[in-house]
Amino acid sequence: MSRFWSWVAFSLGALYFLLPLLGTLEFSLKMRRGEYSLDAYRAVLNDPQFQQTFGFSVVMALFTIAFGMLLVVPTAYWVRLRMPKLRPFIEFVTLMPLVIPPIVIVFGYIRIYNTSSFLPMTGSALGTNLLLMFGYTTLSLPYMYRAVDTGLRTIDVATLTEAAQSLGAGWVTILARVIMPNVLIAVLSGAFVTFAIVIGEFVLAALLNRPAFGPYLQLIGANKAYEPAALAVISFAITWGCMGLIQLVTRFTKHNRPAVK
Template sequence: MTRRIPILSIVIAVLGAAFFIIPLIATFNFSLRMKRGELSFEAYKSVFESDLFVSVLSFSAVASLLAIALGILIVVPTAYWVRLRLPKMRPVVEFLSLMPLIIPPVVLVFGYVRIYGTNSFLPLTMTDAGTNTLLIIGYVVLSIPYMYRAVDNGMASIDIATLTEAAESLGASRLRTIAFVIFPNIRSAIVSGAFLTFSISLGEFVITSLLNRPAFGPYLVQMGQDYAYQPAALAIMAFAFTWTCMALMEVFANLKPGQRLFQRRSPKTVEKALE
């Protein structure tokens, strides 16, 4: 029996891909035209040679990594405890984890300024360290929906109750069980959530701008107001970074617990693979 080619599905897929790819190609082509009459990577060179670019990228990277660490410390024990002891509370916790998608970031940051402002009992906004702390907390809040679901799905793929009972029968405490038993088994899920958190935090604009922090998001917007070709180069770089994170998520998501990304192979194994 001859298989029918789904022409309509192919056309829709091609049109959908063109909707995203054509603007990307046009942006990349524009970013190469900083020198009149020739194609060059001068815009990219100009971006990398800027001390401000290195400064804001370093600040955003450090803040994002701290947000990842704090998010893991909050989400992993919470998801573990809800699945192990409070399964009836899962719908409530899932709903609460979706609140950052409902509440606009501008409302969140104005709440921070109101609570931790000048007349507050804890005036964090009066110092750079305090404001940076609020920024990291804001990043954690924005990433909670993605981090929680990644970790929760990872825990759904393992038998938490059995692993906990086995660890406790060997004398492990609950904290030790989470750190040395549960955590390694959901490593790929945590890494996926970490990449999502990093990509969200790196380009975040509203909270960073209103807290007046020297981060990558406001820098990208400012570059768009002052220059023509450098913002296009930054947009291509940000797109490439996002897709790199997605590719790494896919790689780590397919790793089994205890499996390394690059494993050493013995000469005999290599010989068998080549036969």
């Protein structure tokens, strides 16, 4: 009987999430009067502005993932190895982006790094792109740090470090050739979440005036009817694709992990 009610609760939850998505999908296929078609998707995919903004966001996502890895992996490793008492403080700091609105972060950037400040980063496209990448890194920090920290919990960091040092390895070699391969799946999980965040983020890109995918979604939604629905479906597909890749990579790793005798 309990299993029956569990399935009822699951079905209601699935309908709550799937029905709006199915309605959006159906509406996106009705651009041609009287029949279903992919005209809205063709219009979106052939739009040069879509290609430019989506390409920009993909590049920013890749740079954000790389910067996040360089920042989080050594930090989480060093905290777990040498400064375990600082873990509560580090965890608290990495949770701050969840409670501080992105608009506060971006206004702080504009206030500190405007053209009249000591570091006028907003005065050039490169500087503004760097600020945007730092902002994306901040938003993804809770997910990236926890993914890496969870990966580090599954290995004996101290023993691996001592073994590598006994063979003459330096800190860079230990991180690159010992720690990183062992937490690669955790890093990939954080990377996929980061990619999804960057693709859909609006506030930072809009207020920093960068040609990102999030502001393009808002612009299309304010001026057209069927194309926004197609973009919403594409965005959902990207997000769910990232989540599916996380599950696929995790399951593949579990199945190929050697058994401990």
